[in-house]
Amino acid sequence: MQVFHHIDTLRAALAEVRRAGKRIGFVPTMGNLHDAHLELVRIAASECDVVVVSIFVNRLQFGLNEDWDKYPRTLEADTGKLRTVECDFLFCPEESEVYPNGMDNQTRVVCPTMTDVLCGASRPGHFEGVTTVVTKLFNIVQPDSAVFGIKDFQQLAVIRRMVEDLCMPVQIVAAPVHREGDGLAMSSRNGFITDEERPRVTVLYESLQLAKRQIEEGERDFARIEREAKARIEQAGFRVDYFSVRNSRTLQCAAHDDREITVLGAMFTSGARLIDNLSLELPAVAAS
Ligand code: PAF
Numbered sequence: 001m002q003v004f005h006h007i008d009t010l011r012a013a014l015a016e017v018r019r020a021g022k023r024i025g026f027v028p029t030m031g032n033l034h035d036a037h038l039e040l041v042r043i044a045a046s047e048c049d050v051v052v053v054s055i056f057v058n059r060l061q062f063g064l065n066e067d068w069d070k071y072p073r074t075l076e077a078d079t080g081k082l083r084t085v086e087c088d089f090l091f092c093p094e095e096s097e098v099y100p101n102g103m104d105n106q107t108r109v110v111c112p113t114m115t116d117v118l119c120g121a122s123r124p125g126h127f128e129g130v131t132t133v134v135t136k137l138f139n140i141v142q143p144d145s146a147v148f149g150i151k152d153f154q155q156l157a158v159i160r161r162m163v164e165d166l167c168m169p170v171q172i173v174a175a176p177v178h179r180e181g182d183g184l185a186m187s188s189r190n191g192f193i194t195d196e197e198r199p200r201v202t203v204l205y206e207s208l209q210l211a212k213r214q215i216e217e218g219e220r221d222f223a224r225i226e227r228e229a230k231a232r233i234e235q236a237g238f239r240v241d242y243f244s245v246r247n248s249r250t251l252q253c254a255a256h257d258d259r260e261i262t263v264l265g266a267m268f269t270s271g272a273r274l275i276d277n278l279s280l281e282l283p284a285v286a287a288s
Pocket of ligand 1: 152
């Protein structure tokens, strides 16, 4: 695995790869890698000849009162983990390399309507930071395909829309949610869950499973499903950010006749904000 800190050297290496007619797969990350990230790399390797992973904790996507400074920087351990999978190039730039003109003057990429709901409602500016940095990383790496985890469902939907809207020649690949044995979705922020909270945080996934079952069994009072799930999460001792039944593509509130539905939830523990989701596809109703 070759490690790059600068755009020009990475570009030169990738130009050779491209000249050799090889497909480039890309996995953007913010580091603190766990098994779910390594799975993204394996998926990229199964689709492409050369895999690039980036590690960059992007301050532009953190709010002023968020955990940018607290976010774990574990580059040495991450590098070791990436050496165990098929990562060919690791790109870990300094902030001045990515934002040479500073962040206040940075040209931004904005994806409207899908970014001010759900996580975007409680994290204003977050998705603008994500779409801006992902655009920059796509321009640097110019991958044939890029892999994103379904755990960050809204991020995945926003990036798909951005790629479509801006005609970016990148195939977006969705990787399934990687879960612990009891169902907790793997996340770099799980390290902030206390031992005392740990057995109870599964309430989020359990509530999503119940909601999915209720919809599959014909329940269409989505407001009731959301109300009951919020009460269950609060009873388990956590503050709910949102629990919502949405159209999988547009992320708008699901209509009764929508067939592609995703239930998304976010809740606060004492030190972390956890998100998770489950999607379902309902069969077409035969015309009578
Ligand atoms: O999902 C993440 O880790 C980040 O949002 C991403 C896509 C690497 C952009 O900084």
